[in-house]
Amino acid sequence: QQQVKQSPQSLIVQKGGIPIINCAYENTAFDYFPWYQQFPGKGPALLIAIRPDVSEKKEGRFTISFNKSAKQFSLHIMDSQPGDSATYFCAASGDSGYALNFGKGTSLLVTP
Amino acid sequence: EAGVAQSPRYKIIEKRQSVAFWCNPISGHATLYWYQQILGQGPKLLIQFQNNGVVDDSQLPKDRFSAERLKGVDSTLKIQPAKLEDSAVYLCASRWTGSSYNEQFFGPGTRLTVL
Numbered sequence: 001q002q003q004v005k006q007s008p009q010s011l012i013v014q015k016g017g018i019p020i021i022n023c024a025y026e027n028t029a030f031d032y033f034p035w036y037q038q039f040p041g042k043g044p045a046l047l048i049a050i051r052p053d054v055s056e057k058k059e060g061r062f063t064i065s066f067n068k069s070a071k072q073f074s075l076h077i078m079d080s081q082p083g084d085s086a087t088y089f090c091a092a093s094g095d096s097g098y099a100l101n102f103g104k105g106t107s108l109l110v111t112p
Numbered sequence: 113e114a115g116v117a118q119s120p121r122y123k124i125i126e127k128r129q130s131v132a133f134w135c136n137p138i139s140g141h142a143t144l145y146w147y148q149q150i151l152g153q154g155p156k157l158l159i160q161f162q163n164n165g166v167v168d169d170s171q172l173p174k175d176r177f178s179a180e181r182l183k184g185v186d187s188t189l190k191i192q193p194a195k196l197e198d199s200a201v202y203l204c205a206s207r208w209t210g211s212s213y214n215e216q217f218f219g220p221g222t223r224l225t226v227l
Binding site: 004006032034036041042043044045046049051089091093094095097098099100102103104105 | 145167
């Protein structure tokens with residue numbers, strides 16, 4: 001059973017737009033929520049991560065918003081660029097080295 | 113700092129053949145994971161090691177998959193015999209045990225095609 005549900009499956013935005021990718025989880029024991037970026041032929045690369053004690057975290061153009069009561073979190077990419085075109089995965093896990101439970105991924109295309 | 117290394121990068125075999133993948137984690141990372149990523153899906157854990165001991169292999173199809181981590185460093189994942197549905201990218205990841213975050217660093221993966 002899918003422990004993390006991700007939407008949309010694909011997304012097209014123009015350069016400078018703000019794509020938003022959403023994820024939802026059920027397991028209240030999860031307390032680590034990373035986002036990974038994956039380019040074709042490459043392994044996933046950690047982009048940004050959040051823990052449930054904060055509602056928002058920003059690193060450069062990437063922001064995670066976290067809603068603990070709704071058990072939802074989302075990734076916002078500010079001023080998106082064509083180089084951001086990739087597949088984005090949300091994930092969730094308990095702490096202390098547990099395996100990551102990934103969403104199915106969102107294929108993002110940023111057009112010039 | 114060198115990343116997670118994996119080889120081979122690509123492998124094509126026929127069903128019922130055997131195949132092995134190799135992973136060298138980031139130096140000093142005691143935790144090592146093997147994930148399977150089927151096309152169009154997120155990675156799914158196959159097995160997790162802490163040093164040379166297995167922590168979680170509940171999702172490993174043990175009738176055909178095996179893995180080991182000799183001396184707590186390199187790891188190999190083997191499939192014998194392979195089935196068509198094993199076609200996927202096999203990702204190795206590692207984590208430094210002392211990190212307060214569950215940061216896992218992934219290798220480039222091995223793309224397996226079973227014909």
